Amino acid sequence: MASPMRIRAAAKEGVTEVRVLMSHVMETGQRKDSSGALIPAHFITELTAKHNDKVVLSAEFGPSVSTNPYLAFKFNGGAKGDKVAVTWVDNKGETRTDEVQVS
Amino acid sequence: MNNQRRDTLKAGGSLGMLGLLAAVGLIKPEMAQAAWNKDAFDAKDMDAALAAVGAGKPAESAEISITAPDIAENGAVVPVGVVSKLPKTEYIAIMIEKNPAMLAASFTLPEGTAADVQTRVKMGQTSNVFAVVKADGKFYMTKKEVKVTLGGCGG
Known part of the structure; x- marks a missing residue:
């Protein structure tokens, strides 16, 4: 299972800023290992962020996104103590969801 | 937009649900991938x-x-x-x-x-x-x- 995401969600003047650092190899499928064999692609394809069960962002990623992807976005509303949950799915069908409280 | 993705989301309820289904092997990862805009x-x-x-x-x-x-x-x-x-x-x-x-x-x-x-x-x-x-x-x-x-x- 993949490592937890680090999520920060901070509400300020009616806008909540969310920053997510995922832990993922984001292998492109183009690199070769030391013996010359291709390393199979393994990367996050989809990501959904929810604020109290309401979707506030859905994203699709390609292999061009950096290793351990970083993502920051803002949405209107959100108060201290609200829940922000982020879920990703990768091309091997692995998935992970992490949740934080807005601070 | 990607209509297939819309339908999949509606059908699955949420992405989390899809992932869960994939995790327990009810649907194959390839199917979970169907929503992704491969083209x-x-x-x-x-x-x-x-x-x-x-x-x-x-x-x-x-x-x-x-x-x-x-x-x-x-x-x-x-x-x-x-x-x-x-x-x-x-x-x-x-x-x-x-x-x-x-x-x-x-x-x-x-x-x-x-x-x-x-x-x-x-x-x-x-x-x-x-x-x-x-x-x-x-x-x-x-x-x-x-x-x-x-x-x-x-x-």
């Missing part, structure tokens, strides 16, 4: 990538700004941010012209989410970075050149 991510040139996201030939707009370094020392981690001041911005895509996979990421923004996203991408070589934005049903774009001194895709 767009496989596109080999700008026209194909734009066509795959349904953008056609977007007009250039000064209302979109790309935040990225002029020179990226390390192509493996290039911070890219896109801000759109166009009203009703509902979709943002980041494309890198000279990468093998041009479309790096796309974001669908529901109402209430700011048209302001930041992420980090890999760049194999010096290239134009395009931001494609859909606002009020129309597509717009802007671009910025980022010089890469050390490629991020060769390993």
Whole structure:
């Protein structure tokens, strides 16, 4: 299972800023290992962020996104103590969801 | 837009649900992948990538700004941010012209989410970075050149 995401969600003047650092190899499928064999692609394809069960962002990623992807976005509303949950799915069908409280 | 993705989301209830189903083996990962816009991510040139996201030939707009370094020392981690001041911005895509996979990421923004996203991408070589934005049903774009001194895709 993949490592937890680090999520920060901070509400300020009616806008909540969310920053997510995922832990993922984001292998492109183009690199070769030391013996010359291709390393199979393994990367996050989809990501959904929810604020109290309401979707506030859905994203699709390609292999061009950096290793351990970083993502920051803002949405209107959100108060201290609200829940922000982020879920990703990768091309091997692995998935992970992490949740934080807005601070 | 991607109608298949809409249907899948409706049918599955949520992405989390889909992932859960995949995890317990009820559906295969390939099926869970069906929603992902494969054509767009496989596109080999700008026209194909734009066509795959349904953008056609977007007009250039000064209302979109790309935040990225002029020179990226390390192509493996290039911070890219896109801000759109166009009203009703509902979709943002980041494309890198000279990468093998041009479309790096796309974001669908529901109402209430700011048209302001930041992420980090890999760049194999010096290239134009395009931001494609859909606002009020129309597509717009802007671009910025980022010089890469050390490629991020060769390993």
